[in-house]
Amino acid sequence: MTTVTDDLRLAADFAPATYDDWRKLVDGVLKGAPFEKLVGKTYDGLKLDPIYQRARRVVPISGRASGMPWQIMQRIDHPDAAHANAQALHDLENGANGLTLVFAGANGAYGFGLEPTADAIDRVLDGVFIDAGISIELQVGPQSRMAAIHLAEYVKRKGLAPAACDIRFGLDPIGACAVWGSSPYSWAEIVPAVTSAIKGLAGIGFMGPSAVADGRVIHDAGGSEVQELAFVLAAGVAYLRAMEGAGLALEDARSLLYARLSADADQYLTMAKFRALRLLWARIEQSCGLAPKPLFIAADTAWRMLTQRDPYVNMLRATMATFSAGLGGADSINVLPHTLALGLPDPFARRVARNTQLVLLEESNLAKVSDPAAGCGSIETLTQQLCDAAWSMFQEIEGAGGAFAALEQGLIQRKVAATRSAREANFARRKEVLTGASEFPNLHEAHVAVLEAKPVALAPYGETRFKFEALSPMRLAAPFERLRDRSDQILKDRGARPKVFLANLGAPADFTARATFAKSFFETGGIEAVDTEGFTEPAALTAAFKASGAALACLCSSDRTYARHASAAAKALQAAGAKHIYLAGRPGDLEVPLRGAGVNDFIFAGGDALVTLQDAYRLTE
Known part of the structure; x- marks a missing residue:
C-alpha cells in the first residue's frame, strides 16, 4: 500500500524541474513560433507571462488584520423608506454586518437610491442599532450630499455616541464631478465646503472616515486598473491637501479618508490591484513624512460586468470578484445583486449577494490567512507592475495640477476613452466574452423578476459653470x-x-x-x-x-x-x-x-x- 511518505520519497527521486527545462519543452511545442505568442497583455500594456517563478519577497502586505473577516456590506437602495428598512433589518438578521446606504444621484445608484432627507433616514434606520458593531457606508452625490449631515443629526437625536458608530460618510465631490462632467463650483469653491463638513463630523466625535477616493468612477467608465489606481491616488491626495489647508494635521487627515475599488471577475488583476493600492498609499504617506498605516479599502463588485441576459451567470462573476477582493485584502465588500442591471433586486437576489460572502468567509475561510498571495510570482510581479505604472500616471495627473484640474483638461478622460474603445472593440469581436450575453446565449430564458419601484425625483443641482467630458458608467454587454x-x-x-x-x-x-x-x-x-x-x-x-x-x-x-x-x-x-x-x-x-x-x-x-x-x-x- 502506497503512503503519503512513499509518494514524497518517489518525488525526491526525480531531479527538480527548472524554468529552462520548461522553456525547452515549450519551444519544442511552438516549433519555431515566437515565445511571445504565449505572453498576454493587459489594457495597460502590462505583460502576463504564461509561467512565473516564486517571488523573492514573501512579507505579506499590511492590511486587514490577520484572521479578521472583511465587513459584509449589503446594498440598501429602495426608494421607498419602509421597504428599505425592511430590507436592512432582514439583511442584518441574516448575516450582513454592514449596510451601504445608496442615495439617489450617487455614482453607484444606477437609477434608484434612497431619498436624501432626514425623514427618510429616520425611517430606513428604524430598529437598526448602529452603535452595536454595525458598519454604515454612505454613497452620496451632489444632490444627496446632505444625507451625511442628516445621518449625523440622527445619531445626535438618538443620544448615541458618535465615536461608537462605525460610519463612512462617503463624501466625494471629485468623483461626482467626474461622472457628471460638470460642476457649479470651482475646486477652490468646493474645498471649503467639503472640508467644513469633514471637520464638522470629526468635531462632534465621528471617528471617520468621511471622504472617499472612489475608483469605481474609472472602472465603471471602462477604464483600466492603472487608471483606477492613479485616480484614487490623485483624488486621495487632493482631499489630504484640502484637509491640511483647512487646518487639520496630516496625521489626523489621513484617518478621515478611505478608498473604494471595483472588483471584477479577473482574479489576478483584481487581487493585484487591491494589493498595489496599499503599497502605493504607503508611498504617499511616506512622502508626507508619515509612518504608513493600513488604508481602509472598500470593494464593490463591478457594474460593468453585469448582464441583463442570463443574469444568473452574474452570480459566478460576483463570486470570483468577491474571492479576489477578499484575498487582495479588502476591508469591506458590497456585492451587487445579480439582477441589478434589470432593476431593483428582489429578496432572492439580495439573499444570493449576501450569501456569496458568507459562504466564502464561513465555509471557505478566506480571511484566515493574511495576504495569501505573498510570494506568488505571478501576483507579486503584477502588483509591482501596477504600482510602477499607476505611480507614473499619478505623477502625470499631479503635473497637470491635481485630480480636478486633470479632469478639466480632459487628461484622465482621454486615457479612459482610449481604454474603453479598445475594450469595446474586443467585446464586439468576442475576443473577450460575457457568458450568457456575448457567448452561449439562451434565447428561451425565463423572465427574471425584479421589484417595482418609482425612482426618487431630485431637484436640479446648481447652474453648470465648469463643464468637461463625463466619465459615464457603461456595461460591456449592453450592445x-x-x-x-x-x-x-x-x-x-x-x-x-x-x-x-x-x-x-x-x-x-x-x-x-x-x-x-x-x-x-x-x-x-x-x-x-x-x-x-x-x-x-x-x-x-x-x-x-x-x-x-x-x-x-x-x-x-x-x-x-x-x-x-x-x-x-x-x-x-x-x-x-x-x-x-x-x-x-x-x-x-x-x-x-x-x-x-x-x-x-x-x-x-x-x-x-x-x-x-x-x-x-x-x-x-
Missing part, C-alpha cells in the same frame, strides 16, 4: 443586449424572431464544431439559428431552407468539405431566395470562388460580431 431586445420586439410583433438557416454540409464530424460556433454567434444577437442534420445534395438543402422560414443562411462545415461542396451549396441557397449567405470560418484561398458562388460574408473567431449582427437585422427588415 448585444440591445440586439436581443430588438429580437424580442420582433417576436412580439410578428410572432417569430429573425432566423438564420444553418446549412450544415457533410457528416456531423465535419460540421458540428462550426455549426455550434455559428449558432452561438447569431443567437448572441437574438437571431435564431435553425439547425439541421447535414446535407450532401443541393436539392435537399434548398428544400430544407425553404421550409425553415429563414431569410439568412450560413454554411457550416470543415475546410475540406467546403472545397468540395460550398460553392454548389451557396448557388443553391441563392437560387432558393436566401437574402444573405454567410460561411462559418476563414475562407483562405477559396474566398474568390466562394464569393462568386454567392457567399456574402464570413464569420470567424475574432471577426466583428457586433457589426455583422447589426447588418443582419438590416438585411431582414
Whole structure:
C-alpha cells in the first residue's frame, strides 16, 4: 500500500524541474513560433507571462488584520423608506454586518437610491442599532450630499455616541464631478465646503472616515486598473491637501479618508490591484513624512460586468470578484445583486449577494490567512507592475495640477476613452466574452423578476459653470443586449424572431464544431439559428431552407468539405431566395470562388460580431 511518505520519497527521486527545462519543452511545442505568442497583455500594456517563478519577497502586505473577516456590506437602495428598512433589518438578521446606504444621484445608484432627507433616514434606520458593531457606508452625490449631515443629526437625536458608530460618510465631490462632467463650483469653491463638513463630523466625535477616493468612477467608465489606481491616488491626495489647508494635521487627515475599488471577475488583476493600492498609499504617506498605516479599502463588485441576459451567470462573476477582493485584502465588500442591471433586486437576489460572502468567509475561510498571495510570482510581479505604472500616471495627473484640474483638461478622460474603445472593440469581436450575453446565449430564458419601484425625483443641482467630458458608467454587454431586445420586439410583433438557416454540409464530424460556433454567434444577437442534420445534395438543402422560414443562411462545415461542396451549396441557397449567405470560418484561398458562388460574408473567431449582427437585422427588415 502506497503512503503519503512513499509518494514524497518517489518525488525526491526525480531531479527538480527548472524554468529552462520548461522553456525547452515549450519551444519544442511552438516549433519555431515566437515565445511571445504565449505572453498576454493587459489594457495597460502590462505583460502576463504564461509561467512565473516564486517571488523573492514573501512579507505579506499590511492590511486587514490577520484572521479578521472583511465587513459584509449589503446594498440598501429602495426608494421607498419602509421597504428599505425592511430590507436592512432582514439583511442584518441574516448575516450582513454592514449596510451601504445608496442615495439617489450617487455614482453607484444606477437609477434608484434612497431619498436624501432626514425623514427618510429616520425611517430606513428604524430598529437598526448602529452603535452595536454595525458598519454604515454612505454613497452620496451632489444632490444627496446632505444625507451625511442628516445621518449625523440622527445619531445626535438618538443620544448615541458618535465615536461608537462605525460610519463612512462617503463624501466625494471629485468623483461626482467626474461622472457628471460638470460642476457649479470651482475646486477652490468646493474645498471649503467639503472640508467644513469633514471637520464638522470629526468635531462632534465621528471617528471617520468621511471622504472617499472612489475608483469605481474609472472602472465603471471602462477604464483600466492603472487608471483606477492613479485616480484614487490623485483624488486621495487632493482631499489630504484640502484637509491640511483647512487646518487639520496630516496625521489626523489621513484617518478621515478611505478608498473604494471595483472588483471584477479577473482574479489576478483584481487581487493585484487591491494589493498595489496599499503599497502605493504607503508611498504617499511616506512622502508626507508619515509612518504608513493600513488604508481602509472598500470593494464593490463591478457594474460593468453585469448582464441583463442570463443574469444568473452574474452570480459566478460576483463570486470570483468577491474571492479576489477578499484575498487582495479588502476591508469591506458590497456585492451587487445579480439582477441589478434589470432593476431593483428582489429578496432572492439580495439573499444570493449576501450569501456569496458568507459562504466564502464561513465555509471557505478566506480571511484566515493574511495576504495569501505573498510570494506568488505571478501576483507579486503584477502588483509591482501596477504600482510602477499607476505611480507614473499619478505623477502625470499631479503635473497637470491635481485630480480636478486633470479632469478639466480632459487628461484622465482621454486615457479612459482610449481604454474603453479598445475594450469595446474586443467585446464586439468576442475576443473577450460575457457568458450568457456575448457567448452561449439562451434565447428561451425565463423572465427574471425584479421589484417595482418609482425612482426618487431630485431637484436640479446648481447652474453648470465648469463643464468637461463625463466619465459615464457603461456595461460591456449592453450592445448585444440591445440586439436581443430588438429580437424580442420582433417576436412580439410578428410572432417569430429573425432566423438564420444553418446549412450544415457533410457528416456531423465535419460540421458540428462550426455549426455550434455559428449558432452561438447569431443567437448572441437574438437571431435564431435553425439547425439541421447535414446535407450532401443541393436539392435537399434548398428544400430544407425553404421550409425553415429563414431569410439568412450560413454554411457550416470543415475546410475540406467546403472545397468540395460550398460553392454548389451557396448557388443553391441563392437560387432558393436566401437574402444573405454567410460561411462559418476563414475562407483562405477559396474566398474568390466562394464569393462568386454567392457567399456574402464570413464569420470567424475574432471577426466583428457586433457589426455583422447589426447588418443582419438590416438585411431582414
